[in-house]
Amino acid sequence: MNLLLISNSTCAGEPYLRYPLPAIGEFLSGIRRAVFVPYAAVTFSFDEYERRVAERFAELGIEIFSVHRAADPAQAVAEAEAVVVGGGNTFALAKKMQEQGLMAAILRKIETGTPYVGWSAGSNVCCPTICTTNDMPIVQPESFAAIGAVPFQINPHYLDANPEGHAGETREQRILEYVEANPDRYVAGLREGCMLRYADGRLSLIGSRPMRIFRKGVEPREVNPGDDLSFLL
Amino acid sequence: MNLLLISNSTCAGEPYLRYPLPAIGEFLSGIRRAVFVPYAAVTFSFDEYERRVAERFAELGIEIFSVHRAADPAQAVAEAEAVVVGGGNTFALAKKMQEQGLMAAILRKIETGTPYVGWSAGSNVCCPTICTTNDMPIVQPESFAAIGAVPFQINPHYLDANPEGHAGETREQRILEYVEANPDRYVAGLREGCMLRYADGRLSLIGSRPMRIFRKGVEPREVNPGDDLSFLL
Numbered sequence: 001m002n003l004l005l006i007s008n009s010t011c012a013g014e015p016y017l018r019y020p021l022p023a024i025g026e027f028l029s030g031i032r033r034a035v036f037v038p039y040a041a042v043t044f045s046f047d048e049y050e051r052r053v054a055e056r057f058a059e060l061g062i063e064i065f066s067v068h069r070a071a072d073p074a075q076a077v078a079e080a081e082a083v084v085v086g087g088g089n090t091f092a093l094a095k096k097m098q099e100q101g102l103m104a105a106i107l108r109k110i111e112t113g114t115p116y117v118g119w120s121a122g123s124n125v126c127c128p129t130i131c132t133t134n135d136m137p138i139v140q141p142e143s144f145a146a147i148g149a150v151p152f153q154i155n156p157h158y159l160d161a162n163p164e165g166h167a168g169e170t171r172e173q174r175i176l177e178y179v180e181a182n183p184d185r186y187v188a189g190l191r192e193g194c195m196l197r198y199a200d201g202r203l204s205l206i207g208s209r210p211m212r213i214f215r216k217g218v219e220p221r222e223v224n225p226g227d228d229l230s231f232l233l
Numbered sequence: 234m235n236l237l238l239i240s241n242s243t244c245a246g247e248p249y250l251r252y253p254l255p256a257i258g259e260f261l262s263g264i265r266r267a268v269f270v271p272y273a274a275v276t277f278s279f280d281e282y283e284r285r286v287a288e289r290f291a292e293l294g295i296e297i298f299s300v301h302r303a304a305d306p307a308q309a310v311a312e313a314e315a316v317v318v319g320g321g322n323t324f325a326l327a328k329k330m331q332e333q334g335l336m337a338a339i340l341r342k343i344e345t346g347t348p349y350v351g352w353s354a355g356s357n358v359c360c361p362t363i364c365t366t367n368d369m370p371i372v373q374p375e376s377f378a379a380i381g382a383v384p385f386q387i388n389p390h391y392l393d394a395n396p397e398g399h400a401g402e403t404r405e406q407r408i409l410e411y412v413e414a415n416p417d418r419y420v421a422g423l424r425e426g427c428m429l430r431y432a433d434g435r436l437s438l439i440g441s442r443p444m445r446i447f448r449k450g451v452e453p454r455e456v457n458p459g460d461d462l463s464f465l466l
Contacts, residue, residue, distance in 0.1 A: 012400045042410040089410050131370050136407040137377060138364055138414045144373040157401040167245045167425055168390035174369040177275040177322050181371045192400055 001110050001149055002027070003198040005126055006119035007156045007190040007207075009087050017056045017119075019193055023206055024117055025060040027197065028082055031115065033063040035080035037106075039096035040088025040121040042138065053086060067102070074105035080114060087120025087156075090133035094125060095141040107147050116149065120156045123190070127153045132178055132187055134171075150198065151185075152232045153178070158189030158212060175214045183216035186232050196229075203229040234343050234382055235260070238359055239352035239428040240389045240440075242320050250289045250352075252426055256439055257350055258293040260430065261315055264348065266296040268313035270339075272329035273321025273354040275371065286319060300335070307338035313347060320353025320389075323366035327358060328374040340380050349382065353389045356423070360386045365411055365420055367404075383431065384418075385465045386411070391422030391445060408447045416449035419465050429462075436462040 004027045006020045017024075028034065034057065038049040050066035057064050064084070070076035077083060083106055085093070097103050103125070110116045118126050124133045125146040132153040159171050169177075175187050190196065194207030205211050210222035213232075223229060237260045239253045250257075261267065267290065271282040283299035290297050297317070303309035310316060316339055318326070330336050336358070343349045351359050357366045358379040365386040392404055402410075408420050423429065427440030438444050443455035446465075456462060 008400055010400055012398050043406075043413050092410075092414065131372075133370065134401060136365065136367070136411055137370060138407075138411040140364075140377040144370060157399070159396060159399050159401070161396055163392060163394055163396050165245050166390070166392050167241055167243055168367060168392070173276075174371075177325075178369055178371040180276050181322075181325065 001198060002113060002115040003110070003126060003149060004115070004117045004195060005123040005150075005154060005190075005198075006117070006195040007123070007158070008192045009119045011193050016052060020119065020195060021056060021059065023195060023197070024057075027117065027199075028060065028062060028115055031062055031082045033065060034082040034084045034117075035076050036064045036066045037083070037085040037093070037097065037102065037122070038066050038068055040086055040090065040093035042089045042092050049086060049088075053084070057084075067100070073100045073102060077102060077105040077109050080109060082115045082117065083109060085116070085118040085122030085125060087122055089138055090121040090124045090130050090135040091137045091139050091141055093121045094130050094144075094146060095139050097125065098142045103145070103147050107149060110149055123154050123156050123196075126150060128185070129153065131182065132175065150233070153185055153187045154196070155187055155189045158191045172212075172214075172220065179214050179216040185215070187214040188212075188232065189214065203233060205229065234431060235346060235348040236343070236359060236382060236431040237348070237350045237428060238356040238383075238387060238423075238431075239350070240356070240391070240423040241425045242352045244426050249285060253352065253428060254289060254292065256428060256430070257290075260350065260432075261293065261295060261348055264295055264315045266298060267315040267317045267350075268309050269297045269299045270316070270318040270326070270330065270335065270355070271299050271301055273319055273323065273326035275322045275325050282319060282321075286317070290317075300333070306333045306335060310335060310338040310342050313342060315348045315350065316342060318349070318351040318355030318358060320355055322371055323354040323357045323363050323368040324370045324372050324374055326354045327363050327377075327379060328372050330358065331375045336378070336380050340382060343382055356387050356389050359383060361418070362386065364415065365408065383466070386418055386420045387429070388420055388422045391424045405445075405453065412447050412449040418448070420447040421445075421465065422447065436466060438462065
């Protein structure tokens, strides 16, 4: 499989999809047209989402076709040169993907080597479940099960601290609850500005910040770009 | 119905349940024993949770009995003088409450006037659904439907800003996604240190900070303690 799983589309103060674009271009080298899944969009339309992403991918010479315009979205995936799943609300994304059979269609397709690019919610749904999303459960999907292209969970937008004076759980506390309830899974806390690339059977961290690894019974620890991540696979 | 729906157990730097204790004492005046639902606890035991809460409620002269020790938890609720639901992970709480039939049992019981106290996840589950929780979906409940004692949604631990430099959605953005997907519901963003009291047919905000009100198509707005909140009912 060939996966590029990006923490977040946009770093604070930067234009949309600016920082990951060079890595996307390198990863999708040779691809001329990608099928896009826009269903994480909630407060703006799927048309608008397709337009925004198409504008950015045009800089790479890649045309975007959004599945919301396909008569048969699963068939569009089956015929894709590459699959791109955008961020937004993970529950809205999972619900619509499940309704249209896209979790299974995408897994079947990317198992044959078709490249997959996701960011934020689009990285979450590539995991076994959506259980490590940060998003609000605004709608109820059929199930928390997702594509399952990798055997570990990603927490995108991983952040270390709460705003000062806020007593709600930190992200680390939330993930420690997840590993307590799911003792057989690793969680990779992927900080903003970072991504995971899986290609040629090898998983790599790309970015300038370490990634935080969680598993039940093990002290959380940091891994750095260049480190061996094969334990996650 | 008689409800005390508290944003959070503990403000930063304060002892556990310190700030809401006087309001709980006044609300539960005359009560000698309360049934406690500990199922939001994930990283510590239900016994430990019962002990912590019992220690605090002892200051009010109220004995705590946790449903995890009952042979028939729904029956324990049916016989309760008061029902107390503690915070933690909302998904873990909802899952176990649904498995034990406690959503329906609590609604039946509090419809007869039995007082209900909840904080954080315990306030979330008093709403029609758990869809405005901040928690990570670490386990999948049967449904997002909850007790439904009030017709609006509470977002506990409501906070205004992200940590500086973080590009993930703000809480307001998350709630605006919720109201977009659920246009018939109000959401009350209940800041830390605040609570809602419903008694004698009247809903009141208690605390020193305003509450932020969201509804689809309406500009978010602040309400203050003393304001008429009947529009939420």
